[in-house]
Amino acid sequence: MSKNEIILKVENISKQYRLGIVGTGTIADDLTRWWYLVRGKEDPFLKIGESNDRSTKGESDYVWSLKDISFDVMRGDVIGIIGKNGAGKSTLLKILSRVTSPTTGTIKSDGRIASLLEVGTGFHPELTGRENVFLNGAILGMTKKEIESKLDEIIEFSGCERYIDTPTKRYSSGMTVRLAFAVAAFLEPDILIVDEVLAVGDAEFQKKAIGKMKDISSGDNGRTVLFVSHNMAAVQNLCPKSILLENGKIIFNGETNDVITHYLSSQNRNFTKLSEIENRQGNGSLLFKEGNIKGIETQNGIIETFKDVALDLEYDLNIEKVLNFRIDIGINNYLGDRVAWVSSQTLPTNFDIKNKKISFVIFNLPLAPGDYNLNIFCEINNEIADWITGVLPFTVAEKDYYGSGKVVPANQGSVLLNFKIN
Amino acid sequence: MQEKINANKNWKFIISPKSNVIELNLKEVWNYRDLLMLFIKRDIVTIYKQTILGPLWYLIQPLFTAVIFTIIFNNVANIDTNGIPPFLYNLAGITIWNYFKDCLLATSDTFKSNQHIFGKVYFPRLILPLSVVLSNLIKFCIQLIVFVTFYIYYTANGVEVSPNKLIVFFPILVITMGFFSLGLGMIISSMVTKYRDLVFLLQFGVQLLMYLSLVAYPLSLIQEKLPTLSWIVEFNPMAHIIETSRYMLLNSGVISLNWIIYTVTVTIVTFLLGLVIFNRTEKRFIDTI
Numbered sequence: 001m002s003k004n005e006i007i008l009k010v011e012n013i014s015k016q017y018r019l020g021i022v023g024t025g026t027i028a029d030d031l032t033r034w035w036y037l038v039r040g041k042e043d044p045f046l047k048i049g050e051s052n053d054r055s056t057k058g059e060s061d062y063v064w065s066l067k068d069i070s071f072d073v074m075r076g077d078v079i080g081i082i083g084k085n086g087a088g089k090s091t092l093l094k095i096l097s098r099v100t101s102p103t104t105g106t107i108k109s110d111g112r113i114a115s116l117l118e119v120g121t122g123f124h125p126e127l128t129g130r131e132n133v134f135l136n137g138a139i140l141g142m143t144k145k146e147i148e149s150k151l152d153e154i155i156e157f158s159g160c161e162r163y164i165d166t167p168t169k170r171y172s173s174g175m176t177v178r179l180a181f182a183v184a185a186f187l188e189p190d191i192l193i194v195d196e197v198l199a200v201g202d203a204e205f206q207k208k209a210i211g212k213m214k215d216i217s218s219g220d221n222g223r224t225v226l227f228v229s230h231n232m233a234a235v236q237n238l239c240p241k242s243i244l245l246e247n248g249k250i251i252f253n254g255e256t257n258d259v260i261t262h263y264l265s266s267q268n269r270n271f272t273k274l275s276e277i278e279n280r281q282g283n284g285s286l287l288f289k290e291g292n293i294k295g296i297e298t299q300n301g302i303i304e305t306f307k308d309v310a311l312d313l314e315y316d317l318n319i320e321k322v323l324n325f326r327i328d329i330g331i332n333n334y335l336g337d338r339v340a341w342v343s344s345q346t347l348p349t350n351f352d353i354k355n356k357k358i359s360f361v362i363f364n365l366p367l368a369p370g371d372y373n374l375n376i377f378c379e380i381n382n383e384i385a386d387w388i389t390g391v392l393p394f395t396v397a398e399k400d401y402y403g404s405g406k407v408v409p410a411n412q413g414s415v416l417l418n419f420k421i422n
Numbered sequence: 423m424q425e426k427i428n429a430n431k432n433w434k435f436i437i438s439p440k441s442n443v444i445e446l447n448l449k450e451v452w453n454y455r456d457l458l459m460l461f462i463k464r465d466i467v468t469i470y471k472q473t474i475l476g477p478l479w480y481l482i483q484p485l486f487t488a489v490i491f492t493i494i495f496n497n498v499a500n501i502d503t504n505g506i507p508p509f510l511y512n513l514a515g516i517t518i519w520n521y522f523k524d525c526l527l528a529t530s531d532t533f534k535s536n537q538h539i540f541g542k543v544y545f546p547r548l549i550l551p552l553s554v555v556l557s558n559l560i561k562f563c564i565q566l567i568v569f570v571t572f573y574i575y576y577t578a579n580g581v582e583v584s585p586n587k588l589i590v591f592f593p594i595l596v597i598t599m600g601f602f603s604l605g606l607g608m609i610i611s612s613m614v615t616k617y618r619d620l621v622f623l624l625q626f627g628v629q630l631l632m633y634l635s636l637v638a639y640p641l642s643l644i645q646e647k648l649p650t651l652s653w654i655v656e657f658n659p660m661a662h663i664i665e666t667s668r669y670m671l672l673n674s675g676v677i678s679l680n681w682i683i684y685t686v687t688v689t690i691v692t693f694l695l696g697l698v699i700f701n702r703t704e705k706r707f708i709d710t711i
Contacts, residue, residue, distance in 0.1 A: 097543065097544055100705070103439055126468040
């Protein structure tokens, strides 16, 4: 059982999907494919297909959800798989867990793979908790004996002792998830695949679940774990190494910190040509041309909580005589609610408006991770000069800001406080 | 050096797109036998939960059907059952037919009704249709007890019914029927994953097939009344299974070795074809269903 042994070898995995609905066209394609195969030729549809970019309209009905994915996993590795929606994460996991098979390529594995694609698979509402533990355990690949030997532990971990002989249809949804996760947590596969299960349950249970995940992956007989999540903090906390997927291809494979940096900077679209925005108000005596918002002390300008952020604006000034002026920046959250406001007016400054550019620096940005945008407003001689709303969208990166692997839930406000507990 | 070792390594399993036609993974099915038992238990335990009559429904269905059949086919249409009490005659046909019908309908729905499980975890998919056939076998046995009860009741009342000594082969006949419905169900379930039309075809197809399966009349009757069309019934394996069962249970009707050989052959071919198709489908159906 050496740690340097490859336990999972993924070679050139590709997966093609057909878009659209199944109709007469599908029969025609099936017949064509069959005719080629009968004559011993290669499937003609494998040659076509486009990369899987959801937002652009493509030419072909066939897309590659995964294209030429190769990587090795060593025994005991805990690997995070990250990527945007539609990057191919779930498809990869489905292939690894044998739910579907790849279009091309092979996966070689030296151990039993079990997946937690979603907890509670196969729970029957009419069966009691205990019966469902057995059924769910068997579906996940345990034998009856294995389950029996762990039954007490499973029930205790779930915290559902009182309800264990009640049909699960009487359970609250939280209890169902607890019981299901408990079964899965006591699986002992060589390779465990986990997909977003930690997004469920209350805070206490999440803590328990993350703790269990750590137990599974650490220790002497640490198991190999592939962990898919949008929760960057959890990935950072659990996985030393990660793989970044984009449009079905591996973009980056390496240390988690480097991968996350790469991921966040690839999302960096904070530079906007403001001059092209047509929906604006004002008399035009000042017109914003360009805007850029970025983190100052971070790699690649990623915007992070508690770090300084710079907002640079360039503008044309179309008026000679400026008696007074103000430039205001409103920060809105993704719902459009105002979370903060800065203005040239509130600061004792002798900024010269003839500079044609202005730079706001915000120290120790207190915004919570999430998506935001800006309203930019300028008033000259008590008249509105330029006013643009909902521009310069930016994302405050989700990271392990408190060093605990936990994040503040999204519904708990738009600011993060730097705090300590005595 | 490390590379070299890994290159020659014996992998426990390999996932690849190309599947061998005869690679059936029956060993894996055996490894999952506990799951098979749990599925059977689930099917039996949960079906009549929160009903007042509970498992009595197992008995009510065939009994009521047999009563209706007796009224329609025997009292109204005057079908002759060769001296066997018509109710008993129909009950035998219905009990056997129900096993086939329940297995076929449930197995042909395997992929569609279990996609939420199949989409998330892997286990040999064959487990599910197998569990259907086996849990229905238990149900069939319960219904057979009802049949035997009525059998005894009629005998006690002086009606002359007796089984044929070939009844010792009855279990083999039931197993044949199980395999036939399993094979047919696997073929249909595989095709339903892509073309849903079959669901509708099956729903009334089964209904029509019942009339071609000698459930309520003997083979001799159709040969006598419709000699030009009786071949449709004769080529239906289910017709021979029901006719032969009645021969064994009630000593009524004809038995023909040739047709039995035909039925067994069709069953074996259907089952093997079903296995192969099912095996091919299970790898990729989740993309098309």
